[in-house]
Amino acid sequence: MSPMGDHPAGTPVAVFDKGMVLACNPPARADGVRRGMRRRDAQSRCPGLVVADHRPESDARAFEDILLAIEELSPGVAPLRPGLCALRTEAQFYGGEAEAAAVIAERLVDLGVWDVRLGVADGLFAAEQAARQALAQDVLVVPAGESAAFLADLPIETLDAPELVSLLRRMGLTTLGAFARLSAADVHTRFGSHGALLHRYARGLDPHPISRRAVPPELTAALTLEPPLDLVDPIAFSLRTTAERFVTDLAAYGLVCTTVRIEVDSNAVLGSARSWMHPRWFGATDLIDRVRWQLAAGMPGTVDGVRLIPEVVEPLSDHADSLFGGAPDDRVVRGISRVQGMVGHEGVLSVAVQGGRSPADRTLTAPWGEQASNVRPIERAWPGRIPAPAPATVFTRPTEALVVGAEGQPVVVTGRGSVTCPPERFRVSSDAPLESAPWQPVASWAGPWPIEELWWDEATSRRIARFQVVGVDGSAWLMVVENGKWFTEARYD
Template structure:
C-alpha cells in the first residue's frame, strides 16, 4: 500500500476565526476551552479549562464561541489549496486531513510535505505539521509530534516501532474520538489494567483482544500494532465545467461569433448532463484585445440548452456599446448548477413552453433585466403584501412565508386586480353619515352608498362583508397601522376590496 501523509493544524478553531498566534484567544464549547492560541497557552490556558479558570489565568483573554459550520467552511479553503498540489485529499475533521504521499513528483516525502506546508502558510495557516508513515493512525501520531512547520517521517515498516513507546492515551486521537466516547472508556480501562503504552496493548494476542473488547477494541489493537485497518477515503476533486471559445483570428461580427460558439455550447451542456446536472445561472465573459470587455450574468427559469446559451451571447454582443473591438475569446462559466431530475419534464410533459421563454428572455435583453417581472404569491394579510415580484429568470425569495396562519388575512376568493396605489373612495350610511370602525372593530353604521373614485356617481350597496380589523406593527410608532378591510358589492355587480384607515376609505383591489 502507498504511504500516507497527515497534515495537522494545531488550534484550528483559532486559525478559522483568523486570530493571530500572538493574541491571547480561546474558543469555548459548552463553557470549556476547546482551543487556544500560543499566547494564551503561554499564560497558562489549557484545553478543557472552564471559562472562569481560563480568564483567571489570562485576564486579557479574547473569547469566541465555537461554530462547527464556520470551522468546516474555513477548512474547505485549505482542502482546495492542497488539491491544487496533490489531488485526492481525505478530510478527517477541520484542521486534520490525509493524502497519499506524492513523493515522486516533488523529489521525496519530506520535500512534498515542505511544499504543501509552504502553500498553506501563504494561505494564512501559520502552524501546520506533517506526519508520514505506512498507515493513517501512525501518520497522525507522527504529525502530532512534529515541530512547527516541519514533518516527521517514519520509515517504511517502522510504524509499529514508532508507536510502541507512545502513551495509551494516543488512542483517544483515533477516529477523532473524544474522551467521553467508547474509545475514551476503553483507554481508561486499559490504563487501569496496567497497559500504559501502545506497545503494551499491541503485545496482547489479537484473539484475546477481540474476545474481551469486541470489534472496536480489535480495531484499536490493529492501530496500536501499526497496521492500517482501512484506506483513507479521498474526496473527489470537483469537476471543472467552464467552457472557453478562443477565436483566431478575432471576429467583429455577431453572427460568425455565435456560429463558432455552437460546438462549445453543446459540449458545455453535454458535460453537465454527463454529471447529472443542468445550469440555471451562467456568467458569460467576452474578451477583446486580450482583456475582459463585457461580463453578464444570465438566469433561466428552467435550464440552459445550447441554443439558449448562443442566444444570450448574441444578445450580449448586440447590446449598445458592449463590443468596440474584435472578439478573441468567449467564456461560459456555470455559477448555479442543479440536479437534472429537478428540472426534467414529467412523463406527460408539462414543462414551460421554450418559445415563450426565449421570447420573454429576448424582450428582457432589450428593455433591461429589471423591466420584465414574474409574479408569485407569498404570505401576508392583504393582496398587495402577498404579491411577490422577481425579474424573469430569477427564483423569487419570499420575505413572508406563505404557510403561516396570518390572522386577519382575507378569506377567498382573492381579487383579480390589485392596484399599485390604493384609490380614494367614500362610503356613507342611509342618511349620508360617514361610516367608520371603532377601536373595538365595530362598524359605526350600515353602509348604504359608496363612490368608487372622486368625481364618479354614488352607487347603492347591494351587499357587503367585514370588517376585518388589523392592528399592524403596533410596537413601532412610525410603521404602526390600524386598518379594517371590507368587501363591497354595488348594484351593477362591481365588487371591491376596500380599506378604512383614520376615517378615510380607499379601494385596494377589485373583483372580476
Template sequence: MRTLVLWCPDWPVVAAEQPSTVPVAVLAGGEVLACSPAARSEGVRRGMRRRDAQARCPELRLVDRAPQIEQRRFEEVLDAVEQLTPGVAPIRPGLCALRVPPRYYGGERETAAVLAERVVGLGVWDVRCGVADGVFAAEHAARRALTQDVCIVPPGGSADFVADLGVEVIEDVALADLLRRLGVRTLGAFARLEAGEVRTRFGDTGALLHRLARGEDPQPVTRRAMPPDLLGGVSFEPPLESAEAAVFSARRAAEDFVADLAHHGLVATGVRIEVDSGEKITAQARTWRHPSWFDAAALLDRLRWQLAGAGRQQDAAVWREGIAAIRFVPEETSAVGDHAETLFGAGPDAATERGVARVQALAGDPAAVRSLRAQGGRGPGDQVHTALWGERVPVARPAERPWPGQIPAPAPATVFAAPRAAVVAGAEGQRIVVTPRGAVSAAPARFRVSANEPWQQVAAWAGPWPVDERWWDEHTARRIARFQVVGVDGRAWLLMLDGDTWFTEARYD
C-alpha cells in the same frame, strides 16, 4: 514510502475568515463543531451546546458551518501542496496525506518544512505535520506536533506510538464505547487481543481498527482525481459587432457546455458569463443563478440579456471594438440526479424562472431578486429566510423545532420593516405592563397603532406571548411580549411590548 499528514487545526474557523484574536465558534446542529484558540482559553469546547458555550464566553462570536466554503478554501491548500509534490490525498477539509519523497527535499523533516512554508504563505498560520508508516499514525503524530512543526514516528514504530492513545480516537463511537465497558481503554490493550477473536466479535470494521492499533495501516494514499476542465466558450475572428450575431454564434458552445457537464453527471446551477472585447480584455462578467439548472436555451437567454444590458448602460458603445470571445464558467454544480423531475414536477416553472431572470437583467444586478422561505423563529420577521434567487442555502433555523413564545397561526399578512411606535391603555387610562411571570397588569381597553392613527376601542385581544431573549448577556438581553389586538373597526394587529414601550409589529388582513 512513508506517509506525511498535513493538518490545519480548527479548519471550519479558518475557512470562516474570522480574526484569530476573537473568540469564535462554528456551530453544526446546535453544537460547537470547532472553536478558535481565544474561545478555548475561555472554556469553550467542541461538542458543547450553544447556550453552554455562550455561558462560558458571553462575547463568543457564533458562525454557522458552511461545508462548501470549507471545501473551496481547502482546495487552495491542496493546489499549493500539489505544486510541490504530486499524489495528495484529501481526507477531509483541513487534513490531507501524501507520500514523502525520499530524497527530493533532503528528508522527511525538510519536506514537512517546505510544505508548511507554502501553506503559511496562503495565510494559514497554524499548520502541523506528522510522518509515520501509515495515515492513521501520521495523523495522530500531526496532532502532537507544534504549530508549523513536524512530529516524526520512526520507521516500524507506529504500534508503539499509538499504543498509549485512548480507544476514543476510534471513529466508530459504538465500538469505542463497547471496548471501554469491556475494560479495553487504550489502543495498546486493543492491539494485544487475538486478531481472530476480534474479527469474530466485532466483524470486518473491528478487524480493520485492530490492524490500525497494531501499526498495520492497510489504507494506501491514493492521489485525488483532479476535476475536469468544464469551461465552455467560443472565440470570434474577426470580432463580431452585433450582440444578436454573438448570441446566435454561441449556440453550439452553450450546447457543448451543457453536454460536457452531463457527461460527468453534473448540471450547472450557477454560471459566470464572461465577454471579451476586441482587445482581448474581459469587458463584462456576470454570475447568473438558476433555481433548477441551466440548459443551452437558458444560457443563451442570459447571454442575450447581459449583452443588451451592457449596451443600455453604456450607450450601446461598449462593443465598438467588437465581441472577441464568450466564455461559460460553471461556478456552482451539483449531481444531475439531484434535479431529476418527480411525479409532481421540479420546482419553479419555466415561465416564472424566465421572468425572474429577465428582472435580474433589467436591474443589472443578480442580487436584486431574492427568494423567500419559511424558517423557525418567534416573531413574524424572524420566520422569513431570504436568499439570492437560485441559491440553495439551508435555513439557519429549522421551522420544525419548538419555538417557545412563537405567535400561533395564522401569520400576519403585513410585517412592517421597522416596528411603529404604539400606545395601549387600560379602561382607566393606566399604563399596561407584563410581569416577569407573564401576567398582564390590566386588560387592554383602547390603543393607537401609530402616532398618525386615532384612538380606538379594543374589541378583542389575546396574549401575551412572552419571550426572554439572550438573558445571559446583560448588554443584549431583551424581554418582550406580543399581543393580538382587534379594533372596533374590524382590523387586527400584532402589538409588541418591549420593556416599557409598545410597538405595532404587523397587521392581519
C-alpha cells in the same frame, strides 16, 4: 471562519458538539483538554476555556479552499474532517517526503494558513500523531516500518476513546506501547471489535486505506476574443461553439445546468457578472440569449472574454422526458423563450403568490426563468390578512373611494378597531373624478380588519383597516381606510 479563529492568540478555545469536545487549540491542549472530553471535565482542567459551538457548514466551506489548493499539487486528497486530511504524494517527484511536505506547507501558508503541520508514516493513525508532534510549518517523518516504535511512548489518551482510556489507566496501561503488548485475542475478547481496532492502531497497523475524494471535473467554458469586440451580435455569434461545448461537456457527465453564472471581461478585468436560472435547463441557444441580455443591460466596454460557469447542475435523468414524452412543455418553454428574446429579459414575467396581508403584497413577479429573491413565506399566519376568496383584479395603485353612513356621515374606524356607524352608501372613482362618481347602496359588508404595520418606525408606520363591500348591483370591492381616507385596492369579479 473557524469557530476558533475569532479569539486572540493564546486563548484556550474548544469546540463542543453535543456536550463533548470536538476540537481544541494548542493552549487548551496544554491545559489538558482533549477531544471527546465532557464539557464539565474540560472546564475543570481549564477554567479560562472559551466554549465555541460546532458550525459544520462554515468549517466545511473554509476547509474546501484548502482541499482545492492541495489537489492542485497532488490529486486524490482524502478529507478526514475539517482541519485534517490525508493523501499519498509522489515523493520522488519533489525529491523526497520532506520536500513534498514542504511544498504543501508553502502553498497553504500562501493562503494564510500559518499553523500547518504535516506527518508522514506507514498508516493514517501514525501519520496523524506525527503531524500533531510536528512544529508549525514543518513535517515529522516516521521512517518506514517504525510506526510502532514511534507510537510506543505516546500517552494512552492518544486513542481518543475516553471510556476505554479510563479503563486502561485503571489497569496500569498508560502508554500505547503498554497497550500494544497485550495479546490481540485477549483485547478482542475483553474490549470487542472497537477495542481490537484501537489495539491495531497502537501496534502501528492501520487497516483503513485512504479513500480519495474524486476531483470534480472542470466544467467552466471560456471564450477569448482576439481582437476584443464592442458589439453584441458578433460576441453572441462567436460564443456559439463555446456554448455548445459547455452543454456537451455537461451531458458527458450526465448533467444539465439549471443555474449559470456569466462573467464578461473587459480589458482583462471582470466587467460584468450575473447568475441566470432556467425553468428547465440551459441549451446552447439559451446561453447565448442570456449573454445577449446581459450585454444589452450594460456593455462594460470592449469585451475580450466570456466565461460560462455552472453554479447549479442536476442529473440529466431528473429532467429527461417521461414515458409519455414532454413535447407540450418543450413547446411552451421554447415559445416563451422566443418571446423573451424579442422583448427582452424583463419583458416576460412569471407570477406566483407569496406571504403578505394585502393582495398587492402577496403578488410575486420575476423574469421568466429566474427565481425571485427575498420571497416572503406563505405559510406564516400574517395577522390581518383578508380571508378567502382572493380578489380577481388588484389595482396597481389604489383608487379613491368614499363610504358614508345612513345620514351621510363618513364611516371612521376607531382606535379600538370598531366603526362609528354601519356603511350604507359608497362610491368609487374610475375614469371620472370621485365627486362625479354615482352613489351605490351597500348590500352587505364585512370587516374591519385593522392592521398597524411598522409601529416602531415613525417614518414608515401605517395604521389601516380593510373592508369587503358589496353593492346592490352585485359589484364587490376590497376597500381600505387610512387616516380617515378611503381607497379601493381590488375588485372581486
